[in-house]
Amino acid sequence: MNARTHMAWMSVLMGLTGAAHAVQDCELNGEPVNPANGYTTQGKTGLMRCKDRDSGELQREQELRNGVFMGIVRYYDKGKLAKEQSVNAKGNLHGRARELYPDGQVLREATYDDGHELGLVRSFHPNGQLRRLAFYADPGGERAAAEFTPSGQLSALRCADRPVLAPALDDARLCGFVGPQPSQVELFDGKGGLRARLSFTTGKRVRSERLYDNGKPESVDELxxxxxxxxxxxxxxxxxxxxxxxxxxxxxxxxxxxxxxxxxxxxxxxxWTPAGLPLSDDSYYLNSQPRSKTVYSGEGLARVADITEFHDNGQRAAQGRFGAPAPRGRLIAVGLHRRFDLQGRLISESNYDDKGRVTRERTWDANGLPDRDDEVFEDGSRKAYAK
Structure with a gap:
């Protein structure tokens, strides 16, 4: 038994019976058997029936063939059929399987091949309307799916590379396999509100438009x-x-x-360039004045970014070059960098070596006169240049 089938069985045994620790009495062909004890079922054939010891309610029916649990398996909840499936000699789901609501309405139906869902799988709303439809292939798993509201309106659609959902759904038309023009598909929410518009061409989604409650577009995705x-x-x-x-x-x-x-x-x-390398990066203040402008140039390790920053009045605030050898790496300041006041007057300069270390700093006062001129060393210490 594979892991998925084992988990499904455990869920059924723990949930559908409603009493995980209830004691069951099982019988086969009128004789008591213990499914946990292979000696009691060895070589036997027939339908084993298990009941809750306290209530007498039927909880499980399981087919044996020459001592092997294979064939039909049924689970009951409060005496009503809740799940019906078949397993092969390995204990894997094989063949038709279905789950039911307490009133007998089908909740889900599928076909398995040695534990793998295959073909169309359907689930239903309590009112009998189709809830979800999917197509499974082996290998590949789920290839296409559609979901529906309780009133039967389409709420989601994913197409395969060919029509696979018929006869339950005309995905040849919805997924754009018919005619030269893209299909037009509308998706709705549970209240009947239009939530999306999709277009497909030969199974490929070429446009999607998601809508707000007020009908205005939330997002548009086009190919x-x-x-x-x-x-x-x-x-x-x-x-x-x-x-x-x-x-x-x-x-x-x-x-x-x-x-x-x-x-x-x-x-x-x-x-960015067609190869995905950055070309430019510009930002703006809310008053529409430029905040910063970055221009990339060069190739490989010699690639650089020239960055200019601005005050919100449009005057230049700073300007400098940075090494940008990696597309998403850290920028490294190199060469001469300058800063300016609100009137565009130079107020400071910094020189950087090729490793991004500042080597010299100069400043000017409000009147534009030299204020400081320092040599900067690797340890951060300074020494004024001789005047």
Missing amino acids: SGSQRTERRFSSEGIKRYELVSLIAERSALKQHESEYSEKGSLVREQR
Whole structure:
């Protein structure tokens, strides 16, 4: 018996009987047997029936064939059939299996092949409406699935690379395998509200739009060729985020990413090369003035980032170059770095070596006159340059 089947059996034995420690009396062909004692069932064939010793209620029926537990297995809850399945000689689920609500309505039905779900698997709402539909392949597991509200409206859909959900669902049409145009699919919540719109082409989702309660878009995800565009919006319909990526076989490379304020103004914009290397990174104040601008250049270990920072009045605040040998690594200050006041006047300079260590610092007073000029050593100590 595999691990999944074993866990399923334990759940049934602990849950469906309603009395995990209840004593059961079992009989086979009118004779008492103990399923935990192989000597009492050795070589026997028939349907073993087990009842609760205190209440006399039937709790389990299980088929034996020449002393081996295989074939039909039924579990009962308060005398009513709750689960029916079949197992093979290894104890793995094999063949049709179903679970039932207390009123006899089917809760779930599936087909197993040596412990693995295979083909269509259905589960149902208490009112009999289909709750979930899935298709399983071996190997591969779940390949496609659809979910439904209690009123029968579609609430979720995942397509395979070919139609597999018929006759329960026309996924050939819904998943875009019919006609040249992408399919148009609407998804609903339990209250009947429209929550999403999807489009598929030959099983591939090419567009999804998630909606707020007020009907405005929450997010939009579109695929065009190898380019994917994702957008997110506020409940008032204002765009807050956008990401454009190149889709490779097993990865997605960012190309352009933008973030927006609550009022819709741009607050950050980043760009990358087709290979995924950073090109630029710009940020903005809420008054639309630039906050910082970063431009990347060079190749490999010689790759650098030139960064300019700004005051909120538009005047330059700082400027310097940084080594950027790794795409996502720490930036290392190199060369001459300058800082400026609100009027754009130079107030300080720092020189860095190729290891990011400051070697000289100079400052100027409010009148633009030299204020300090220090040589800086590795241990942090300083010495003024001779005037």
